[in-house]
Amino acid sequence: MIIGFIGFGKVAQNLAGIIESDDINFITSAESRSPETVENIKNSNVEVLDTFRQVASRSDILISATSPKNALDAARKYGKYAKGIYLDLNNISPDTTSEINKAVGNLVDGAIIGKIDSDNPTLYLSGRSASELLFLNEFIQTKVISDEIGVASRLKLLRSAYTKTLSALLIESVEIARSNALEDEFFETLALTEGENFKEKSLSRIENTLNSSKRKSEELEEIIDYFDENDLTMVKAALKKLSR
Ligand SMILES: NC(=O)c1ccc[n+]([C@@H]2O[C@H](COP(=O)([O-])OP(=O)(O)OC[C@H]3O[C@@H](n4cnc5c(N)ncnc54)[C@H](OP(=O)(O)O)[C@@H]3O)[C@@H](O)[C@H]2O)c1
Numbered sequence: 001m002i003i004g005f006i007g008f009g010k011v012a013q014n015l016a017g018i019i020e021s022d023d024i025n026f027i028t029s030a031e032s033r034s035p036e037t038v039e040n041i042k043n044s045n046v047e048v049l050d051t052f053r054q055v056a057s058r059s060d061i062l063i064s065a066t067s068p069k070n071a072l073d074a075a076r077k078y079g080k081y082a083k084g085i086y087l088d089l090n091n092i093s094p095d096t097t098s099e100i101n102k103a104v105g106n107l108v109d110g111a112i113i114g115k116i117d118s119d120n121p122t123l124y125l126s127g128r129s130a131s132e133l134l135f136l137n138e139f140i141q142t143k144v145i146s147d148e149i150g151v152a153s154r155l156k157l158l159r160s161a162y163t164k165t166l167s168a169l170l171i172e173s174v175e176i177a178r179s180n181a182l183e184d185e186f187f188e189t190l191a192l193t194e195g196e197n198f199k200e201k202s203l204s205r206i207e208n209t210l211n212s213s214k215r216k217s218e219e220l221e222e223i224i225d226y227f228d229e230n231d232l233t234m235v236k237a238a239l240k241k242l243s244r
Helices: 010-018 035-042 052-058 071-081 094-103 130-138 151-179 183-194 198-211 213-226 233-243
Strands: 002-006 025-029 047-049 061-064 085-088 107-113 122-126 141-146
Touching: 002 010, 002 052, 025 052, 047 052, 052 071, 061 071, 071 085, 071 094, 085 130, 094 107, 094 151, 107 130, 107 151, 122 130, 122 151, 130 141, 141 151, 151 183, 151 198, 151 213, 151 233, 183 198, 198 213, 213 233
Parallel strands: 002 025, 002 061, 025 047, 061 085, 085 107, 122 141
Antiparallel strands: 107 122
16 A cells, blocks of 8 residues: 655654554655755655655555645645545644545545644544545554544534633633742642643643744634634633733
């Protein structure tokens, strides 16, 4: 089996490392790519073809792991050459997934939950052919949640609504605890119900949110836009907080 990658950053590099099988070969291309990506490719065990078009037409499974901004463009450019499954792993809204579905013959909607290089990333899949990818379970926890395109990306967006809103609430609560000189006690009391590592996890979540507050705000805007018929009082408050 041949697995091809469009984009060879963290996701592709990690997957090529995790999926270790004598029956699977990886291909990609360095066409118009940055020196960093070229270096990633050199350091991995993948065959390099001249163009992404060749990669698309030779792959049994073509994985798109580029960027949310470039996902649709890549699908429109290369989707038509893919004869097998086109697995989109980009963090995109269900609306974009549905546009990609129009450009690609056999799309599987994929959502990586957790960082790809974390201890236990999980791959959620939806789409007609999603169950054909269940063999990936041997290498990475893989779940098929629907045969409908858009369900995996909707689930990911829902999860983001919760985690990003919670991060904004955490930032606010810790600020208040600090100004009352009760930060340690605040974490101590919460750890009683939220689990032992609550403080470490919270501080890492806060740091991560503050370091990428622009991107997180954009993601919250996307959530507000997509679920516009729902009550989004808390999500909107989180956006207001992060925009400050
Ligand atoms: N990292 C994670 O844990 C994680 C988890 C869930 C979802 N995701 C999603 O997975 C996707 C990839 O993430 P990543 O962390 O691997 O990103 P990354 O490290 O920034 O790598 C992106 C790769 O895509 C390439 N690329 C960008 N536009 C392209 C195009 N039009 N054609 C071909 N290649 C293109 C980049 O090449 P250049 O260097 O030349 O720009 C780079 O090799 C993103 O959409 C992200 O939202 C990531």
